[in-house]
Amino acid sequence: DTAVSQTPKYLVTQMGNDKSIKCEQNLGHDTMYWYKQDSKKFLKIMFSYNNKELIINETVPNRFSPKSPDKAHLNLHINSLELGDSAVYFCASSQLWGRAGELFFGEGSRLTVL
Amino acid sequence: TQLLEQSPQFLSIQEGENLTVYCNSSSVFSSLQWYRQEPGEGPVLLVTVVTGGEVKKLKRLTFQFGDARKDSSLHITAAQPGDTGLYLCAGAGKNGGSQGNLIFGKGTKLSVKP
Secondary structure, eight states: OOSEEEEOSEEEEOTTOOEEEEEEEOSOOSEEEEEEEOTTOOEEEEEEEETTEEEEEOSOOTTEEEEEEETTEEEEEEOSOOGGGOEEEEEEEESSTTSOOOOEEOOOEEEEEO | OOSSEEEOSEEEEETTOOEEEEEEOSSOOSEEEEEEEOTTSOOEEEEEEOSTTOEEEETTEEEEEOTTSSEEEEEESSOOGGGOEEEEEEEESGGGOOTTSOEEOOOEEEEEEO
């Protein structure tokens, strides 16, 4: 039973399209995150939600919009995709916000924009 | 400017050798975590260190948190091919701030040849 699952695992699309990545965690955690890992493997936080509320919103373009329908789900919608959006996007969860607890990551969604 | 500098960036060694990788910062962190990421997967937590000077052992892996809580090292004894992966350090609570935002280093890519 996968703890943090995200779909799709691979996504290839044209510039200008809109796409979504879905994430679900079955760990009962309060906090969920979206991270972006670029081609040099640098992992950078994009958003963090605690109990469905947005906590962290790093300097991410407005084209990226997270949505958390409930504590167990955090989806990422991207409008007007650009070449620079190509990366691996990781969803993660942790038990409590504000405590340096373990992050549980999904397997990643590799987005390629052509 | 990277908040957490990891070195070396790449390391290729033979099975049985020892190695040390470093994670350095000019900032003080409340705690520091080490993750290992294998190709096509998300990072997995190895250890969390919270006290300055703390040493933790995980089988052949030894982790140390600097006295001033600005740096950390990971030493692997008698490396095995199964140790191959990307090792990421991540700091929480930079300069007394929120521990909810983990800041990642760029990682050390380790390859252990049989």
